[in-house]
Every structure is written in C-alpha cells, then in structure tokens.
Amino acid sequence: MSSFVLERLIPASPGEVFDASLDVELHVRSQGSRRERVVAGPTSGMLRDGDGITWSARHFGIRFRLASVVYDVDRPRRFRDRQTRGPFSSFVHTHEFLSDAEGTRMRDTIEFRSPFGPLGRIVDAAVMRRHLIGVISERNDAISAHFA
Template identity: 75%
Template sequence: MASFVLERHVPAPPERVFDASLDVGLHLASQSTRGERVVGGPAHGMLKEGDRVTWSARHFGLRLRMTSLVFDVDRPHRFRDRQTAGPFGAFLHTHEFLADGDGTRMRDTIEFRSPLGPLGRLVDAAVMRRHLIAVISERNDAISAHFA
C-alpha cells in the first residue's frame, strides 16, 4: 500500500483544530475547486464517531463518489476515516493533533491503494500520490486560513 505523511503548524489549540477538521462546511469550502458536495450522510455540522458521508467531486475530469466512515475518534488527539465505497482499493486517513508551542501540529497520514493490482501500483507511484498530496494540502490550507 502506498502512503505519505503531511504535517502543518496551525496557530490554534488542538481542540479547535480538531473540531475544524471534522466540520463538513469547512471541508466542502476547502475542496470547492473540485466541486465537492455531500450526496449522502451529514451535509453540515461536525462529523462524529460512526458517521458515514458520501462525497462527490471532480478528479481527473471525472465526477467520483467516495463514502467514508469516521472512527477511532479521540478528541482532541486523533480520528480516522476510511473509504467504505469508492474508487480506491483501500483508503485510510489518520488525522493527529499535537500541542506545538503556540498552536497545533496537524499530522495527516494517508494510506491508499488504487484498484487493478500492478497497474494500480503504477498509477499510485506515477500520479495518485502527487494528486492526493495536493488535495490534502488544499484542505490543510483552508484549515490554517480559518485560524489566521
């Protein structure tokens, strides 16, 4: 399985950054360039343990859907979400929030696998890793800007 880790300092306490990371409206705003919208599950407010949400967004010129389950919620330290239906063979996102001086070190660990075996591994190495880093970085830009 392919993976990467992104870290970002956010100038706010972990509790506030944690809550912002589960806010559906902030997530949608962070992905507006992809036309992301909720097509199933909670469409506003803060996601919580056990919530399933289906997102629809444009990636690579295609409108794709991905259903994610929010689990392992330990406010304000971490939560995880994983794809339960969608384009990936597997997708797991671990969100961690660590007190860091005057704010929070937000750490995203993404583990993913495209379908189609060896061909999918080539796609992951050549294209998907870079694309997902851009997607998560845009999301993190929006969270940081929320506290600026």
Template identity: 75%
Template structure:
C-alpha cells in the same frame, strides 16, 4: 501500500483544529476547486464517531463518489476515516493533533491503494500520491486560513 504524511503547525488549540477538521462545511469549502458536494449523509456541522458520509467530487475530469466512515475518535488527539465504498482499493486517513509552541501540530497520514493490481500500482506511483498530497494540502490551507 503507498502512504505519505503531511505536517503543519496551525495557530489554534488542538480542540479548535480537531473540531474544524471534522466540519463538513470546511471540507466542502476546501475542495471547491474539485466541485465537492455531499451525496449522502450530514451536510453541515461536525462528523461524529461512526458517522458515514458520501462525498462526490471531480478529479482528473471524472466525477467520483467516495463513501467514508469516521472512527477511532479521541478528541482532541486523533480520529480516522476510511473509504467503505468508492474509487480506491483501500483508503485510510489518520488525523493527529499535538499541542506545540504556537498552536497545534496537525499530522495527516494517508495510506491508499488504487484498484486494478499492477496497473493501479503504476497509477499510484505516477500520479495518485502527488494528487492526494495536493488535495490534503488544499484542505490544510483552508484550516490554517480559518485561524490566520
């Protein structure tokens, strides 16, 4: 299954970065360029353990819906979210937060698989990995800017 990890040091405490990473408003603001909105679930505030949310956004000129659940919450160290319904054959995002000099090392590990077998593997290799890295980087830019 394709995967990637992005790391960034954010000038804030692990608790602050952890909480902002679960904030619906921050997520929506960071994905404004994709027309992201909440299709169902919490529309503001912090997502909690076991909470479901459905995002709607435009990628590659097509509007997609992705229903996710937040789980494995261990504040302020880690939480995960995974797709329960949506465009991917599989999608798991692990968020980790580690105190370091100057703030918090924020680590995002994404494991994903597009549907459609061999065709999906081609899409993953040709465009999806790079696209998802841009999407997560946009989100992380917004988190950094909040504390900058």
C-alpha cells in the same frame, strides 16, 4: 500500499483544530476547486464517531463518489476515516493533532491503494500520490485560513 504524511503548524489549540477538521461545511469549502459536495450523510456540523458520509467531487475531469466512515475518535488527539465504497481498493486517513508551543501540529497520514493490482501500483506511484498530496494540502490550507 502507498502512503505519505503531511504536517502543518496551525496557531490554534488542538481541540479547535480537531473540531475544524471534522466540520463538514469547512471541508466542502476547502474542496471548491473540485466542486465537492455531500450526496449522502450530514451536510453541516461536525462529523462524529461512526458517521458515514458520501462525497462527490471532480478529479482528473471525472466525477467520483467516495463513501467514508469516521472512527477511532479521541478528541482532541486523533480520528480516522476510511473509504467504505469508492474508487480505491483501500483508503485510510489518520488525523493527529499534537500540541506545540506555537499551536497545533496537524499530521495527516494517508494510506491508499488503487485497484487493478500491479497497474494500480504504477498509477499510485506515477500520479495518485502527487494528486492526493495536492488534495490534502488544499484542505489544510483552508483549515489554516480558518484560524488566520
């Protein structure tokens, strides 16, 4: 399994950053370059524990669908989402919100595995890790800008 961790300091309270991270409309705006949209599940408001949602977005010039579920919600400290159907063999995103003197340290831990065994591991190392870092960074840029 491949993984990476990204951290971002955001000048807002953990509760505010937590809520923004579960906001469907903010997420869609954050992925505008990929023309992401909701194709099943809530299209507005905040996602809650147990909510399922299916996203459609362009990656590498191809439109993909990824269905996920939000779980392990512990406001304002943490929540997780995992792929239930989509392009990965496994995809889990842990969102953590740590109080900091300057606001909130938002930590994203991504664990993923592409299909096709050894070939998928090569793809993960050569391409997918860098691509996913860009996707999550773009999302985090939008969350940061929300509080600017």
